[in-house]
Each structure stands twice: as C-alpha cells, then as structure tokens.
Amino acid sequence: VNVIADQVGFGLHTAWGAVILAAGAVGAVIACIRRPALHVPLVALTVGSGLMVGTHFRLIPRYYFQITPFVLLYAAFAVIAVVDVVVGALPERSTPSRSDGRDHAQTGVWRSVVGWGLAVVLMAALLPAKVNGLRQQIDDIQAANGTDVPQYGPDHPQLQAIFGAVEGETRADDVVGFFRARLMTLYTDRRTLQTTNLEVMARNADYYAMRKNSVYSQPAVTDLGAARYGMTAVWQDANWILWRFEDVHDAAAEAPGGAGVPDPGLDL
Structure with a gap:
C-alpha cells in the first residue's frame, strides 16, 4: 500500500x-x-x-x-x-428525444x-x-x-575485495555461499548458493563468503558451528571472512546429533 x-x-x-x-x-x-x-x-x-x-x-x-x-x-x-x-x-431533458436514438x-x-x-x-x-x-x-x-566517494555497490572496494578473494582461493567449479548469489556469480563466474541456513550451505557449498557483523540474508557462524561443519577461514579482512567447508558431508554426519539436526547453538 x-x-x-x-x-x-x-x-x-x-x-x-x-x-x-x-x-x-x-x-x-x-x-x-x-x-x-x-x-x-x-x-x-x-x-x-x-x-x-x-x-x-x-x-x-x-x-x-x-x-x-x-x-x-x-x-x-x-x-x-x-x-x-x-x-x-441526472434528470433527463424535457424535450422529446429523437426517434433515431x-x-x-x-x-x-x-x-x-x-x-x-x-x-x-x-x-x-x-x-x-x-x-x-x-x-x-x-x-x-x-x-x-561530487564527493568522489564511491557509493556502496558491486564496484565498491569492500565488495571487490571479497570477489578477488573468491577468485583467488576457489576453483572454477566450486560452489560459494553468499548473501547475493547473482552478484557473486556475475563478478566471479562461480556457482553461488544463497541461503540463511548454515546446514543447507554446508551440504551444498564448498565455501562461504561471510560478511562480518551481519546476519542480513546470511547465516551466522559460531565457534561450535564452525567446528561442526569443518569450517576453516582461508581469507579475511576487516569486512569479510571466506570460510572453506572441509569434508562437509562427513563432518555433518559425524557431528553430535547426526546429520540433519541443527545445532541449538547456531543462529540459522
């Protein structure tokens, strides 16, 4: 409305x-x-x-x-x-109407x-x-x-940093989790998964490009969650962390509670 x-x-x-x-x-x-x-x-x-x-x-x-x-x-x-x-x-006119209509x-x-x-x-x-x-x-x-300050968008240095990290740290056939899937695919030519569920990401992606201090359209990662899904930080800066899922399917299956059971400590 x-x-x-x-x-x-x-x-x-x-x-x-x-x-x-x-x-x-x-x-x-x-x-x-x-x-x-x-x-x-x-x-x-x-x-x-x-x-x-x-x-x-x-x-x-x-x-x-x-x-x-x-x-x-x-x-x-x-x-x-x-x-x-x-x-x-409205009232009709008093004059007679024409016969031809x-x-x-x-x-x-x-x-x-x-x-x-x-x-x-x-x-x-x-x-x-x-x-x-x-x-x-x-x-x-x-x-x-006029301020010569780049507006926050795909070409902003902050986003270009994570795109460069993904291109440098991942293979062409890897799947990357990211909060804007189409954007990541456009700039890195990587297959991308967008989800707020960490378990879904761990099962289907090889990497997770996570924006620090944000849960907007992306799952949070706790120490317990990182250990459960075999996540290793392969690159980071002040704004981003690039996680790698190590043997994600085996890690999820062997974790306490078994596969398919979200950890209560995770913010999914």
Missing part, C-alpha cells in the same frame, strides 16, 4: 495507497464484468504478480513497478464508472468523454509531486557523486 502511494507521488502514506488500491479493485471488477475476455487475464496477471511480490521475504519497491500501472488503469475505470452512474442519475448516443459519448477526462485530470495532478520527488533524488545523487 505504501509503495504504490509513493510510486504515484503521494509518498509513504497508507491512506492514499489504500484509496488507490480500493479504487483499482472496484474498477477491476467492473472491467471484468463488462469485457471479461479482455480484462480477466489482465486482472489475473496483476493479482498474481501482487501475490508473488507481496509475499517476498523483504520489501523491494522496484518489484511493484509491474503492478502499479495496472492498479492505476483500473482505478481510472472506477472513476469512469462513478461518472457514468452520476450522469445516469441520436440523443441517447450523444449522452453515451458525453459520459465517456467526461469520465476519461476526469480520470486523466486526476492522473495528471499526480505528476508535479512525483517530478519534484525525482528532482530531489537526482540532486542527492549528483551531490554524492
């Missing part, structure tokens, strides 16, 4: 997001009733995408870009439907023009706030670029 409100220019306001979603839901129902062959697949795509994105383990606003346009489209349909109802409730046709066209016009005006009213927000973001980025 907050993400959709922010993407259309209202900022992180739950109330506005709820209004937009409610209007979109009403418009979707109306559209499916009027033209089911066209809109049922689109609504199914929108709802399905929303379920997949909304149930992700963390909030990623950019994933909602595929949903927001459809929500706004059906919100516009709801506005048009409201105009249609209001116009239909032109008055009725003209009324229908007028309803459509007013409905779409109002929807367009409402959408256009959102642009200034969104444009101002984008300008502020651009200014912030340019100010950061």
